[in-house]
Amino acid sequence: MRGFGYLVKEGFKNVWSNRIMSIASVGVLISCLILTGAAFLLSLNVQAVVDSVGQSNETTVYLKDDVSNLEAVYIGKDIKKVSNIVSAEFYSKEDAFKQYKKELGDELFERIQEDKNPLPDAYIVVMEDLSQYDETVAQIKKIDGIDRVSNRSDIARRLTEISNLINLISFWVVLALMIISLFIIANTIRATMYSRRYEISIMKSVGATNAFVRMPFLVEGMVIGLASAIIATGGIALLYEGVMAAVHQLVPFTAIPLQNVILYVAATFVVAGVLIGFFGSFISIRKYLRKEGNEILGW
Amino acid sequence: MIDFIDVSKTYPNGTHALYDVTLNIEKGEFVFIVGASGAGKSTFLKLIMHEESPTSGEIIINNKKTSKLKRRQIPYLRRHMGIVFQDFRLIDKMNVFDNVAFAMRAVGENASTIKNRVPYVLDLVGLKDKMKDKPSELSGGEQQRVSLARALVNNPEIIIADEPTGNVDPEMSHEIIELLNEINARGTTVLVVTHEHDLVREFGKRVILIDHGRIKSDSGKVKNNNSVYGNSYENDVPQYPDNAVIVPDDVSGDNA
Numbered sequence: 001m002r003g004f005g006y007l008v009k010e011g012f013k014n015v016w017s018n019r020i021m022s023i024a025s026v027g028v029l030i031s032c033l034i035l036t037g038a039a040f041l042l043s044l045n046v047q048a049v050v051d052s053v054g055q056s057n058e059t060t061v062y063l064k065d066d067v068s069n070l071e072a073v074y075i076g077k078d079i080k081k082v083s084n085i086v087s088a089e090f091y092s093k094e095d096a097f098k099q100y101k102k103e104l105g106d107e108l109f110e111r112i113q114e115d116k117n118p119l120p121d122a123y124i125v126v127m128e129d130l131s132q133y134d135e136t137v138a139q140i141k142k143i144d145g146i147d148r149v150s151n152r153s154d155i156a157r158r159l160t161e162i163s164n165l166i167n168l169i170s171f172w173v174v175l176a177l178m179i180i181s182l183f184i185i186a187n188t189i190r191a192t193m194y195s196r197r198y199e200i201s202i203m204k205s206v207g208a209t210n211a212f213v214r215m216p217f218l219v220e221g222m223v224i225g226l227a228s229a230i231i232a233t234g235g236i237a238l239l240y241e242g243v244m245a246a247v248h249q250l251v252p253f254t255a256i257p258l259q260n261v262i263l264y265v266a267a268t269f270v271v272a273g274v275l276i277g278f279f280g281s282f283i284s285i286r287k288y289l290r291k292e293g294n295e296i297l298g299w
Numbered sequence: 300m301i302d303f304i305d306v307s308k309t310y311p312n313g314t315h316a317l318y319d320v321t322l323n324i325e326k327g328e329f330v331f332i333v334g335a336s337g338a339g340k341s342t343f344l345k346l347i348m349h350e351e352s353p354t355s356g357e358i359i360i361n362n363k364k365t366s367k368l369k370r371r372q373i374p375y376l377r378r379h380m381g382i383v384f385q386d387f388r389l390i391d392k393m394n395v396f397d398n399v400a401f402a403m404r405a406v407g408e409n410a411s412t413i414k415n416r417v418p419y420v421l422d423l424v425g426l427k428d429k430m431k432d433k434p435s436e437l438s439g440g441e442q443q444r445v446s447l448a449r450a451l452v453n454n455p456e457i458i459i460a461d462e463p464t465g466n467v468d469p470e471m472s473h474e475i476i477e478l479l480n481e482i483n484a485r486g487t488t489v490l491v492v493t494h495e496h497d498l499v500r501e502f503g504k505r506v507i508l509i510d511h512g513r514i515k516s517d518s519g520k521v522k523n524n525n526s527v528y529g530n531s532y533e534n535d536v537p538q539y540p541d542n543a544v545i546v547p548d549d550v551s552g553d554n555a
Contacts, residue, residue, distance in 0.1 A: 006404055203405040205377065205382045
């Protein structure tokens with residue numbers, strides 16, 4: 001397009017000449033992006049906690065008394081074949097006996113001889129997805145030689161529920177904020193267009209194409225979006241470091257390090273900011289581009 | 300250059316603006332469009348500029364049927380036209396040079412062409428020494444000349460002036476029409492909508508009188524009777540014997 005440089009320059013000039021509205025838009029968009037980013041980082045950290053708890057959430061699968069050592073090996077192989085099982089480690093009755101003895105004291109176990117050990121052999125299994133706990137346990141129970149499975153489904157279910165709830169809330173918060181941002185930008189551009197309606201009507205009367213008329217306003221929207229994204233990235237970095245340091249003092253909790261996510265957050269902010277700016281402008285100018293002559297001036 | 304064939308226009312609110320208008324304007328003509336307020340003059344211009352589409356009939360501009368134009372082709376049709384508005388429509392934050400250059404930038408002209416062309420056109424309208432001035436620093440007549448320069452700068456084939464003398468004093472009105480006459484002498488077709496009866500009479504051009512959406516008289520037709528081209532529109536229309544009928548109440552008809 002001829003005159004592209006001129007149009008881009010006009011877009012930047014628009015931002016400056018409507019600086020009060022531009023600052024208001026940038027402010028609102030920054031708030032929306034920071035809240036969105038905060039929801040995302042919270043969700044990410046909760047997911048990480050759920051995952052770590054999930055990993056340590058070992059379920060014990062007890063074998064029947066009459067299972068021989070060789071049979072136990074085959075049962076172990078069968079357990080590992082069950083989908084959703086990450087690992088299954090053999091935990092012999094002797095190991096269990098030693099563990100109990102260590103934890104509860106020798107006195108309680110001095111009358112029990114090791115060859116009359118009443119504890120069963122077991123496998124310690126870790127599941128990948130705790131939401132499938134019940135289905136996975138049902139499959140394990142089908143294997144011959146399994147006596148029972150320790151009941152940990154409550155913890156699994158609760159953790160999964162919390163994680164799902166946070167994801168759901170985050171999704172709606174993000175969606176609502178994005179829509180709000182879109183409207184704010186659209187209104188800013190509408191105000192710009194109103195103040196420049198003379199120019200638009202003159203441009204159209206001398207034969208400017210719609211693409212040409214539209215371009216400075218799209219640039220204006222994208223500049224507002226980009227500026228907001230850059231400032232919001234800085235803002236969320238400071239906020240995250242501060243909040244996580246404070247949380248760490250209250251509970252022993254290892255947050256996802258900022259450097260692991262900041263680039264991802266920045267890229268998402270830039271893409272989201274520029275797209276919101278672009279579409280906000282696009283929506284506003286459509287109305288004007290359909291009008292002709294004095295209609296543009298509101299006469 | 301401009302052909303109207305049985306053109307009628309009815310607005311969505313039911314207002315009948317034009318009825319069965321058929322006329323032809325040749326390349327290089329100078330035409331005054333006259334008529335009372337609400338007669339249909341503005342609709343006539345809007346149809347030429349393709350700001351409105353006819354309800355029925357066909358408009359042909361530069362041998363192209365406007366009904367066949369796609370939406371994206373309309374800007375290119377307008378590049379053949381330069382528009383002069385009664386209220387000038389100058390952008391006050393821009394100086395004279397930029398107001399004129401704006402029309403060139405809007406069609407994507409490059410900076411060096413703009414730099415050469417704008418002073419040339421401003422010289423043509425006698426405002427070369429006012430390039431740096433803001434519109435608010437100029438008189439009404441000067442502002443209208445800037446508006447005319449803006450209409451001319453893209454070298455259009457047709458100049459459409461909608462009441463170009465409506466906001467300027469009588470002396471300046473004469474100068475504006477004289478300027479349009481000079482532009483016409485260089486080959487540009489000129490359409491002027493005006494209420495100013497004396498100017499119309501003085502310049503002796505073709506006059507189309509629109510009344511209640513119909514062409515009541517077109518002095519272009521009388522040239523076949525060897526009459527002076529454009530001098531006879533008042534005689535053709537006995538119901539418009541003097542200025543008082545043609546000129547609406549809010550515009551002074553006695554500018555002589």
